[in-house]
Amino acid sequence: MIRFEKVTRRLGGRLVLDAVDFEIEKGETFVIVGSSGAGKSVTLKHMVRLLTPDAGRVWVGDDAVSEARGAELERIRSRFGVLFQGAALLQWLNVGDNVALPLREHTDLGEEEIDRLVEERLRLVNLEDVAAKFPADLSGGMRKRVGLARAIVMKPEIILYDEPTSGLDPVTSRTIDHLIDNLRRELGVTSVVVTHDLHSALAIGTRIAMLHEGKIIEVSTPEEFIRSKQEVVRGFLDAQYITQRGTWETA
Amino acid sequence: MGPPLGRPGETAIIHREPEYFEPPINFFAHIGRRILLTLRNAGRSLVMLGEAFLCLRSAFTKRVRHEVLFQMFVTGIKSLGVITVVAMFTGMILALQTGLELRRFGQEVNIGTAVAVVMMREMGPFMTGLIIAASVGSAIAAQIGTMAVSEEIDALELMSINPVKFLVTPRLIALAVMMPILTVYTNILGIVGGAIVGATQLGVSLTAYFDNATRYAENKDLYVGLFKAVLFGIIITTVACHQGFSTSEGAVGVGRSTRKTVIISFLTILVVGYMVTRLFYS
Ligand SMILES: Nc1ncnc2c1ncn2[C@@H]1O[C@H](COP(=O)(O)OP(=O)(O)OP(=O)(O)O)[C@@H](O)[C@H]1O
Ligand SMILES: [Mg+2]
Numbered sequence: 001m002i003r004f005e006k007v008t009r010r011l012g013g014r015l016v017l018d019a020v021d022f023e024i025e026k027g028e029t030f031v032i033v034g035s036s037g038a039g040k041s042v043t044l045k046h047m048v049r050l051l052t053p054d055a056g057r058v059w060v061g062d063d064a065v066s067e068a069r070g071a072e073l074e075r076i077r078s079r080f081g082v083l084f085q086g087a088a089l090l091q092w093l094n095v096g097d098n099v100a101l102p103l104r105e106h107t108d109l110g111e112e113e114i115d116r117l118v119e120e121r122l123r124l125v126n127l128e129d130v131a132a133k134f135p136a137d138l139s140g141g142m143r144k145r146v147g148l149a150r151a152i153v154m155k156p157e158i159i160l161y162d163e164p165t166s167g168l169d170p171v172t173s174r175t176i177d178h179l180i181d182n183l184r185r186e187l188g189v190t191s192v193v194v195t196h197d198l199h200s201a202l203a204i205g206t207r208i209a210m211l212h213e214g215k216i217i218e219v220s221t222p223e224e225f226i227r228s229k230q231e232v233v234r235g236f237l238d239a240q241y242i243t244q245r246g247t248w249e250t251a
Numbered sequence: 252m253g254p255p256l257g258r259p260g261e262t263a264i265i266h267r268e269p270e271y272f273e274p275p276i277n278f279f280a281h282i283g284r285r286i287l288l289t290l291r292n293a294g295r296s297l298v299m300l301g302e303a304f305l306c307l308r309s310a311f312t313k314r315v316r317h318e319v320l321f322q323m324f325v326t327g328i329k330s331l332g333v334i335t336v337v338a339m340f341t342g343m344i345l346a347l348q349t350g351l352e353l354r355r356f357g358q359e360v361n362i363g364t365a366v367a368v369v370m371m372r373e374m375g376p377f378m379t380g381l382i383i384a385a386s387v388g389s390a391i392a393a394q395i396g397t398m399a400v401s402e403e404i405d406a407l408e409l410m411s412i413n414p415v416k417f418l419v420t421p422r423l424i425a426l427a428v429m430m431p432i433l434t435v436y437t438n439i440l441g442i443v444g445g446a447i448v449g450a451t452q453l454g455v456s457l458t459a460y461f462d463n464a465t466r467y468a469e470n471k472d473l474y475v476g477l478f479k480a481v482l483f484g485i486i487i488t489t490v491a492c493h494q495g496f497s498t499s500e501g502a503v504g505v506g507r508s509t510r511k512t513v514i515i516s517f518l519t520i521l522v523v524g525y526m527v528t529r530l531f532y533s
Contacts, residue, residue, distance in 0.1 A: 012271050050405050052268060074411050088406035090398075102410045104314075 001026040001158065001190050002047055007056035007066075009042065016042050018214030019056065029184050029191040031201040033236065034211035040194040041085055043211065044160045047192065048080050049073060060158070078106075081156035085163050085194075087147035089135040095122070096131030099150045106154070121149040126175050141168040148176065152183070159183065161193045165200055173197065177204050198240045202226065210236065266295060267404065269499055296493040299415060300485070303423050303492075306416035315421050322425035330386045330433065337382060338437040341374050342366055342444030350453040359453045363463030366445035371472040372532075375438040377524055379430060380483035384516035388491040391422055392512035395495025396505040404496065419492045423485065430484030431477045438476070475531045482527065483520050490516045 002024040009017040016039040024030040032040050045051040046058050049065050058066040065076050089098045099118045103109055109117070122131065125145040135143055144167060151159055161180065165173040181204045183189040195201050201208050202222040210218040212232050220228065226242060228234065237243070275281040309315050349365040395418060398404050407414045442464060449455035494508040494515070 010271065011269060013273070045405075048409055050408070077409055078411055080409065082406070082409050084402045084406060086401055088402040090403055090406075101412070105410065105412050 001028070001061060002030075002192070003059040004043075004046070005057040005059065007046060007053045007058060009039075009046070009051060009053050011042065015214050017046075017053070020211075020214070020216055022209060022216050022219055024190065024192060026190055027184060027188045028206045029180060029193060029204050031193045031195060031205035031208045032211055033195060033198065033201055033208060035236075036196075038211045039214065040211055041162055044082070044162055044192065044194060047158075047160060048077055048082060078154075079157050081151035081154060081159045083144070083147050083151040083159070083161045083164055085166075087135070087143040089143060089146055089150070091135055094132055094134050095127075095138070095146050098135065098146060099131075099153055102150070102154050117153065118149075121153050122146070124152070124179060125149045126172060141172065144168065145172075145176070148179075155187075156189070158190045158192070161191065161195075163194055163196065165195060165197050173200060176200075180204050198237065198242055202242070267399070267496060292493065292497070296489050299419065299493055299496070300423075300489045302413075302415045303419040303488075306413065306420040307424075309416050309420060310424055318421035319424045322422050323429050325390075326383065326387050326425055326429040327433065329390070330382050333382050333386065334379060334433055334437055335440060337378050338375075338440035339444040341378055341437075342370060342441030342446075343448045345369055345374065345441070346445035346448040347452060350449065350455070354453065359449075360455055360459050360463055362445060362449050362453065362455060363460040363465075364467040367442050367464040367468040368472055370438045370441040370445075371468060371476045373476070373524070373528065375434045375441060376430075376476050376479040376483055377520065379434045379437045379480060380487065380520045380524075381517060383426070383430060383433070383484070384487045384490075384520065385513050387426065388487040388512050388516050389509045391488065391491035392494045392498075392508045393505055395492055396498035396508040399496055399498045400501050400504055414496070415492075419488065422492065423488045426484035426488045427481050428484075430480040430487075434477060434480035438473075471531070475527065479524055479527050482523055486519050486523060487516050490519065 004020050004022050006019045006021055007017050008015070008019050020043070032043060034040050042051060046053060047060065047065065049058075049068065053066050056066070057064050060076050060079065063072065063076050065073070068076055089095075090101070093101065096115070096118050099121055100114050103114045103117060107114075118131065122128065125148050127142065127145050127149070130138065130142065130146070135146070138146065144164065148161070148164060151161075159180075164176050164180065168176065177200050180191055180193065184191060184204075184206075193201070193204065202225070205222050205225075207219060207221055208225045209216050210230075210233055218225065218228055218230055218233050225233070226237060228237075272284065275284055310319065345366045346362045350359050350362045353359045353361055353365075395404075398418075404414050407417060446457055446460045449460045450457055491512045494512045498504045498508040500507075
């Protein structure tokens with residue numbers, strides 16, 4: 001579904017992605033982990049051509065998104081819903097209008113139908129009675145969930161989540177995990193999730209990839225991932241108190 | 252949730268990928284790069300402006316109409332106070348300076364013409380342009396710049412909402428309409444300011460002043476001034492939006508874009524103002 005072919009990208013004079021190669025299957029929940037600044041957000045942005053590789057190609061289905069322009073790029077992008085790391089809500093629109101924006105711009109639905117859809121999506125992310133509030137009046141975690149509601153409002157077939165649960169309390173985090181998992185099970189949505197939260201990665205991921213110093217150093221199923229012998233992966237697991245036998249057995 | 256909704260939209264042709272240049276090897280490389288980048292940015296601004304014009308059709312949708320009215324309102328209200336003071340004093344200074352010189356030849360009654368012509372041809376649009384660049388242009392750059400660094404522009408693009416159409420076109424219309432209106436206001440206040448100085452400092456009666464002013468000032472003076480005002484409005488929007496879109500590096504970057512917007516608008520207004528005057532009066 002999404003394939004990176006030797007994708008190389010320099011940013012700010014630093015090699016952020018160094019010939020990265022991987023493939024995401026249709027219907028997967030592909031989790032990308034890695035330390036801060038490893039290039040996870042950069043990787044996501046290449047999938048929708050907010051960034052273009054210096055070398056290599058990014059494929060979405062049969063389309064080379066890294067070379068697409070104009071109408072073709074629009075067509076590819078319209079398959080995606082994206083949750084940005086900082087939610088990226090428009091500050092001068094209230095929550096309801098933010099979520100409704102893609103509907104208003106790209107569908108001919110009536111206002112009542114739009115209101116109904118918006119409310120339904122907000123309920124999916126555990127938000128109620130916030131439609132009239134402005135983004136500046138919400139907590140970081142609430143903004144994130146509004147961003148998530150907006151990402152799924154057009155029913156995209158591929159959803160990119162940049163740290164969907166960072167800044168959320170554990171209970172809400174698990175709700176979001178369930179939502180992501182349900183979208184995959186019930187609708188066959190392909191998801192790419194960037195997260196620091198290994199618990200959620202292990203719970204929802206069909207495969208987990210670790211990005212380190214510009215390379216994907218590990219791609220494996222959750223079961224294999226916690227048994228990885230690689231030092232960097234082990235360090236990452238240990239730091240969240242995950243051992244090969246399960247969680248919470250402090251090393 | 253059912254099948255996907257909606258139809259694809261259109262992409263903007265603005266360039267927003269982050270850029271990085273190795274430090275220049277020497278002073279000349281530095282200067283050369285500055286020149287090339289300036290030319291390139293000017294080109295990109297013009298491409299963006301062209302696209303904003305192509306999106307003018309969209310001005311007839313309800314959302315854009317609201318946005319245009321809102322921007323016009325903000326532009327007018329934000330700058331009215333400053334413009335009032337600046338316009339009055341510009342007229343007063345003009346009247347006083349020329350009046351004191353003309354008095355040596357016993358010609359002080361002609362300050363009417365002097366003030367009216369200079370205000371309408373030059374000072375009206377120029378002063379209004381500077382004030383709007385500093386107050387409205389900087390605000391546009393700061394707003395769009397903040398959106399750029401918080402990934403809101405990226406989000407718009409991904410929702411297939413053309414940022415140029417969504418953000419630039421309404422502001423372009425608003426400023427291109429408001430600039431001439433505010434310029435007329437500046438002209439009137441400037442001429443009134445001149446009249447006050449004439450009456451109180453130079454002994455030119457109000458009737459003599461206005462009689463003189465209307466006798467020699469032509470319609471052409473007014474039209475050329477208004478033409479300049481429209482151009483200045485377009486320049487300010489273009490510079491501010493382009494700077495906003497190319498903002499990077501967080502809050503520091505927003506500050507930098509705001510500052511550059513004011514400086515570049517000032518310089519462009521100055522140069523374009525001169526060229527229009529050349530075009531119509533020589
Ligand atoms: N627009 C940009 N201009 C310059 N450098 C950039 C830009 N975007 C990202 N980078 C650099 O690329 C590297 C990777 O950034 P990225 O945002 O992908 O990190 P990340 O893995 O998402 O980290 P985090 O977990 O903190 O979000 C960083 O070193 C960053 O400085
Ligand atoms: Mg990130």
